[in-house]
Amino acid sequence: MDLLLNADGIHASHDQRRILKGVDISLHRGEILGLIGTNGAGKTTLMDVLSGALRHDSGLITLSGEKYGPDSRDEAQACGVGIIPQNFRLDPAMTVAKAIYRGTFQSDKPHEDLRGPALKLISDVGMDLDPDATVGTLIRAEQTLVEVLRMVAEEAQLVIMDEVAASLPDHDVAALHQVLRMLVNQGRAIIYITHRLDEVRSIAHRIAVLREGKVHKVLEASQTDVDELAFLLLQQKPAGSSRPTEPAGNDEALRVVALSVDDSVRDVTFSVAKGEIFGLLGTHQSGVYHLLETLVGIRQSTSGQVFLHGRQVHIDGPEAALRLKIGYLADDAGNVDATTSIAKGLREDPPDADLEDEISGLRGVIDLVRRMRINTTNIHGTLTTLSGGDRQKVSLAKWMTTGCDVLILSHPSRGIDIGAKDVVYQMLNELRHTGVAIILMSSDLTELVSWCHRIGVVRDGELVTIEANANTNEDVLVYHMLGSAAASGNSNARRLKS
Structure with missing residues (x-):
């Protein structure tokens, strides 16, 4: 050659x-x-x-x-x-x-x-x-x-x-x-x-x-x-994750009823329980992104209702979502401000923080850096000194420590190595055990099946199925995501595996 x-x-x-x-x-x-x-x-x-x-x-x-x-x-x-x-x-x-x-x-x-x-x-x-x-x-x-x-x-x-x-x-x-x-x-x-x-x-x-x-x-x-x-x-075997097959519970955190967003999303209804990891899947033209962005106020619904802890809410912008304790990690989370420090990227101290608060905060930052295997020797260095995957870890860790009741994550493991994925999964599990409801959108079918209690599939603007983890697998999810393309044996429907 x-x-x-x-x-x-x-x-x-x-x-x-x-x-x-x-x-x-x-x-x-x-x-x-x-x-x-x-x-x-x-x-x-x-x-x-x-x-x-x-x-x-x-x-x-x-x-x-x-x-x-x-x-x-x-x-x-x-x-x-x-x-x-x-x-x-x-x-x-x-x-x-x-x-x-x-x-x-x-x-x-x-x-x-x-x-x-x-x-x-x-x-x-x-x-x-x-x-x-x-x-x-x-x-x-x-x-x-x-x-x-x-x-x-x-x-x-x-x-x-x-x-x-x-x-x-x-x-x-x-x-x-x-x-x-x-x-x-x-x-x-x-x-x-x-x-x-x-x-x-x-x-x-x-x-x-x-x-x-x-x-x-x-x-x-x-x-x-x-x-x-x-x-x-x-240099060791990955810890891996245990596939959740049990129901998450009945204590509802979020309910979406007959939600529509122009022609992109039509009449979508689902709920997420406290302590549940609810997966969402769809092609980039399915409407799944429009659905998520409506839940965090980036887009406005044209009809339907959203309930939080049983109370109807109106999410008219990202600030309103934050006030309602709905957090959102977007796809482009790795794009960071060149002047932001690693410590600030992981934790934002309140304006009235005293010295004791700052010391406690820095200890928390150091613990997160170690736990998430963020490769740095200086937590006061800028985020741009980190690798792309480590920047993603910082963005993810910050959202996971903000005290949200509902956390919506879009491709949270994008650019993260296999060892760090184990840590992310552990942290998500810890979060859900505190009652946080997690909506996880990912294009990685193995990740969805490994992490989520239920998985909703969006196709052509509609929520076509919600699959309980115990009753589904990657082939079933592909079938629902692609519809007739999968049924006709389209060669592009599956990633090549060997």
Whole structure:
């Protein structure tokens, strides 16, 4: 195979803290290299070096046989290296067509000229996107698909994808994998970062395990399994979770009755008990996001009622939701203010806090950092010094300690490593035992089945079923989520598993 990239003895630092400690890695044209590691292992730092966002301290990188060390993302792109970072941000006013071609020689063309090529590209790769839509109207999963199409349009020879599938439902992951195979068949190479170990086995040729700033081991994907990968990551067997099969109880915390949101959500009724983890599942066009955003005041319902502890409430905005003790962790929680400290990200002290309160608060912060395995040596450093997964942990931990009666979580484990997922599950269980009602939306079917007492499936704006955990499995959930597409044996309906 034709060697495209070779990195030898790469060292790199962030804020005078050494992150990479001698990374050796190689990649051939037509190859997908899976890269896995716990949060803080150095994955994002390595990708920053390869994509020009960070200069490495020492070591040698060659690209197509030439010495490579870009000073910026633009310079890396000019050399044929493209990246989708974990916490990317897009201009909300830009159309999908403009966003796809923004990094190409066609970037200066008006939307009208790019609409046709964008429509053809979307059709060629089998995705469902409107080239005329503005990015700001898309949910996170749809924005991710836009970024994948940008990689196709830019014709990058080395494509780096950092947790691109974290919020994608299984059928979109299958479509993404088709695009990846198309890219490598064109002779391109891909570095694919994910915490989904079953997924990386199904798509990668080789898998590199990054641990404490070094490549610990490189394995042939076809000759390993999820258990071995998990053990290599954690150096121990994951604790896992016990599937909840018992009913959560009858003490109702939240009830939604005949709720409708324009044409997106129609006549949805369900309830969540105190101490219950209630799962929600649906494709990105199913209306499930509109449903959640209505419960936290981001959108307004057009009809129906919401009851909290038996009393009807009107949630006319996010502030009203907070006053009612309804918390919401959104999909883009990893996007943080560059000036916010880790300590403040984990805990907001009241304005009248005295010294004793501050000391107690800092002790709580330190305990959370240790418990959630947040990789930092300075809790007063900014959140931007953390890896993407550790930023997600901070956002999640803050919501889990705010004293909400109802906590709504959208993809809470996005970008979080397998060991930290065990901790998240333990904390959710502790929360529910205090009577908190939890609504958990996730595209990870295994997570929903492992964590939730009941799972509601939204399709075409309607709540088509609520499945008790004891009576369901991933196949049943896929069937309800995709409807006729699953029944007709659509090859995109299931993620490839081996």
